[in-house]
Structure formats: C-alpha cells, structure tokens
Amino acid sequence: MVVTIDGLAGAGKSTVARLLADRLGYRYLDTGAIYRAVTLAVLDGAPDATTVAASGAWRVLADDPRLRSSAVDEAVSAIARTVSVREALRGAQRDFLAAGDAVAEGRDIGEVVWPQAELKVWLEADPDERARRRGTVHALERDRRDAEQTRVPADAVVVDTTGIAVDVVVERIATLVGERS
Numbered sequence: 001m002v003v004t005i006d007g008l009a010g011a012g013k014s015t016v017a018r019l020l021a022d023r024l025g026y027r028y029l030d031t032g033a034i035y036r037a038v039t040l041a042v043l044d045g046a047p048d049a050t051t052v053a054a055s056g057a058w059r060v061l062a063d064d065p066r067l068r069s070s071a072v073d074e075a076v077s078a079i080a081r082t083v084s085v086r087e088a089l090r091g092a093q094r095d096f097l098a099a100g101d102a103v104a105e106g107r108d109i110g111e112v113v114w115p116q117a118e119l120k121v122w123l124e125a126d127p128d129e130r131a132r133r134r135g136t137v138h139a140l141e142r143d144r145r146d147a148e149q150t151r152v153p154a155d156a157v158v159v160d161t162t163g164i165a166v167d168v169v170v171e172r173i174a175t176l177v178g179e180r181s
C-alpha cells in the first residue's frame with residue numbers, strides 16, 4: 001500500500017512520514033530531498049538540471065548534509081518549477097512506488113505522481129507554527145514560490161498538526177492505514 005503525505009513547508013511532513021514508515025515497516029520516499037539533490041548538483045557546477053534529473057546523477061547527493069543548507073533552500077524552488085525536471089523525477093518516484101509498500105512525502109504526490117494511492121494525507125499547520133518549526137519565515141516565502149507545484153488531492157484526508165504531538169499524528173494516520181488495508 002502507498003501512503004502519500006503532502007503539505008506545505010513546515011507542516012511536519014518529514015518527521016511524520018519518516019516515523020510512520022518506521023511504524024508500518026514501509027519504505028520511505030522523501031521527494032523534496034530529490035529536488036534538493038538536483039539543486040545541489042547544479043550549485044556544484046552541473047550545467048543542466050534536466051540532465052541531472054534524467055540521468056539519475058542526483059542519486060549520489062541524496063544523503064548529502066548540504067541538502068538542508070540555505071543555499072539549497074534559496075535555489076530549489078526555481079529548479080522544482082522546471083517542467084522537464086519534474087517530468088524526469090516523476091519517473092524515478094513512480095518506479096520507487098511501483099515496488100510496493102511505501103510512505104511518500106512531497107507537494108504533488110497524491111494528486112500527480114501517484115493518484116492511485118490507497119491513502120492520501122494533506123498535512124496542515126497554522127502559518128506561525130510552520131514558521132517556528134522551520135526556524136525562519138522563509139518557509140512561508142517558499143510556499144509562495146512552490147504554490148504552483150502544490151496540489152491538495154481532492155480525496156485527501158486533511159490532518160491539522162497545529163499543537164498536536166507528532167506521535168499522536170502518526171498514530172492517527174496509522175489507524176487510517178489499518179482501516180484501509
């Protein structure tokens with residue numbers, strides 16, 4: 001079964017998706033990290049983001065500690081808006097999800113990448129809390145830049161994480177998984 005966890009920056013996607021995958025014994029797909037790895041390759045001097053995306057050259061950077069740097073934060077939205085980059089990465093994401101049980105997080109997974117997901121979650125938190133979690137108001141600026149790629153699936157379960165402990169959120173989603181499997 002595939003569970004998608006989409007939402008804005010600072011909604012808690014990474015923490016929730018990672019813990020949920022552990023809890024269920026599912027594989028975990030962080031699609032934001034893939035867009036970040038392509039961006040890092042370009043910052044490191046690769047001439048063309050689409051070539052990096054299509055060749056899979058980003059894979060060697062997928063765990064690089066610089067993925068969360070402010071340089072990548074700044075540059076990633078423009079690269080993620082590039083249609084040819086999105087198309088190339090969509091293929092890699094679909095290959096991963098086609099292999100079976102997984103929790104995938106991102107902006108467009110439930111609506112565009114894997115609309116057949118058995119459970120789609122849209123994570124929300126109020127803007128103050130999202131800015132606090134990110135430790136910066138830049139997260140909200142990034143939402144604006146990412147708006148076009150951000151899709152709330154029509155059939156998503158909306159989970160508001162404002163003021164709710166992360167293990168409670170994970171438990172709530174795990175219960176939904178149990179009901180649907």
Ligand code: DC
Nearest residue numbers: 031032035076080106107108146149
């Ligand atoms: O979730 P994150 O902050 O690690 O995502 C990094 C960037 O990648 C974010 O600015 C938006 C983009 N992104 C996207 O366009 N589509 C996705 N499925 C995931 C992330």
